[in-house]
Amino acid sequence: MATASADADQPTSTETCKAIWLVGHGGYDKLQVKNTPVTSPGDGEVRVAVQACGLNFAELMMRQGLYRRSPTLPYIPGFECSGTVESLGDNVTGLEVGQRVVCVPGHGSWSEKIVLKFDHVFPIPDSMSFEEAAAIPVNYITAYMMLFDVAHLSPGKKILVHMAAGGVGTAVTQLARTVENVTIFGTASSSKHETIRQAGVDHPIDYRSVDYEQAVRSISPDGVDIVLDPLGGKDVKKGVNLLRPLGITVLFGFANVVTESKNYFNLAKQIAGFDLGGLFGVPQAKEAATKLLQLYEEGAIKPRIDSVYSFAQVAAAQKRMHDRLNVGKIILVPHKEEEKQDTPTAEESRQGGEMSENMETKKEETKETENEEEAEPNK
Incomplete structure (x- = not known):
């Protein structure tokens, strides 16, 4: 202890x-x-x-x-x-x-x-x-600071959030709904679509059966203003491709490193990310925590x-x-x-x-594949 x-x-x-x-x-x-x-x-x-x-x-x-x-x-x-x-x-x-x-x-x-x-x-x-x-702390402080301190969410913006049914995805959806006229795209398996739709996601996308980049463009041809990416890997490049002028991708996780067969840390270095590890040492995090507890009492988040x-x-x-x-x-x-x-x-x-057990091998594979073009989309 x-x-x-x-x-x-x-x-x-x-x-x-x-x-x-x-x-x-x-x-x-x-x-x-x-x-x-x-x-x-x-x-x-x-x-x-x-x-x-x-x-x-x-x-x-x-x-x-x-x-x-x-x-x-x-x-x-x-x-x-x-x-x-x-x-x-x-x-x-x-x-x-x-x-x-x-x-x-x-x-x-x-x-x-x-x-x-x-x-x-x-x-x-x-x-x-x-x-x-x-x-509350990790999911909602992360979501709050990404949306308002990093991406500067304002009325009329369009957001793509991956893993929308997870803890951070839920927090992002609820907090984005406190801003007027925000459109939310969210990836999740089809079994979770009704749940995330009820939570406030306008356009659920089944990442397992469709290319989410194409799905977003079929509804919003010019893309989105903000991409919140906990995946890393190939999805970093796809997120950048989806951005409207002056848009921003916020990278805050590496789920693909845990579940894919390759290590894509070097690709992720192309984009400035949100560092969860240093989250609680900054004054903004404490301010966010106080604001979030207030939003809970007001019924804006749960x-x-x-x-x-x-x-x-x-x-x-x-x-x-x-x-x-x-x-x-x-x-x-x-x-x-x-x-x-x-x-x-x-x-x-x-x-x-x-x-x-295979991390050192993966790191060497990354050096060899770092500059390769990814042929298949990661849905």
């Missing part, structure tokens, strides 16, 4: 808590629930009893060894969580013991208890559930919870995200009735680590 950085040299007591540790790179078996010493909050710190944690695609990449801002192994993953304030260190202002809060430590959230800086802790409305609170898994079911939760089955946010909770889930088999667990 315990601290956001999972440091072992902090003063500890005999008290322990359950936490999910990443002990190596590879399959799902590299995520292990362990008893972990509980630390006390120091100067300017808060200890929180965690009730819910968010699961993000970046944490899949961490398990596979693909995320460049990962701490040194072993460590406790988790960008975000919610819970109740348990104790306060010296010089903490604006928080009270027993207060319901959402936390953005950067790392270390997947623990029953966490110690972090008090200015990374925000009180939540009484009407907000712990699961909803844990779904996180969609796809499913809730216990810490012991973290492998099944990651597999659901890896297979792109979720509609909305996947949540991890420390305590939950152990109902049967589709837990990965031993063979699936090994397959989950195949990408990280």
Whole structure:
């Protein structure tokens, strides 16, 4: 536990808590629930009893060894969580013991208890559930800053968002709907189209059966103003091709690196991206968090919870995200009735680590293919 950085040299007591540790790179078996010493909050710190944690695609990449801002192994993953304030260190202002809060430590959230800086802790409305609170920080702060700080969304703009049924896609849709006359194109499998349409996507596109570039142009021949791309790879080039004059592509993820057979990091370097790893260290992120909690109270946004898994079911939760089955946010909770889930088999667990085992080979392949033209569209 315990601290956001999972440091072992902090003063500890005999008290322990359950936490999910990443002990190596590879399959799902590299995520292990362990008893972990509980630390006390120091100067300017808060200890929180965690009730819910968010699961993000970046944490899949961490398990596979693909995320460049990962701490040194072993460590406790988790960008975000919610819970109740348990104790306060010296010089903490604006928080009270027993207060319901959402936390953005950067790392270390997947623990029953966490110690972090008090200015990374925000009180939540009484009407907000712990699961909803844990779904806010990464997805909604990312969406908010991409739309308004990076892409400068304004009335009348057209947006293409990939993985529109996921956590960030849902957040983008809801936030874009707060601006007048915005047209939203969203890619998702056909089974999710009605859901994303109800959420506010004007034009759902089944990326598995049609070329989304052609689908967008059939409705908007001159393309779109903003492309929000969590995929990377071939889709970077396609996104640029879809831009109207003065349009912008915002690259904020590399899902294709996890699911494709090639590494396209070098291609992605052609475009300035949104760096999730450094998100919580900037003042704009804190301002965005405050604004988002206000928008929730006003009824303008509401996180969609796809499913809730216990810490012991973290492998099944990651597999659901890896297979792109979720509609909305996947949540991890420390305590939950152990109902049967589709837990990965031993063979699936090994397959989950195949990408990280071959990363060095992939990097060499990238150098050879970096300047090649991509003949087939990635739908």
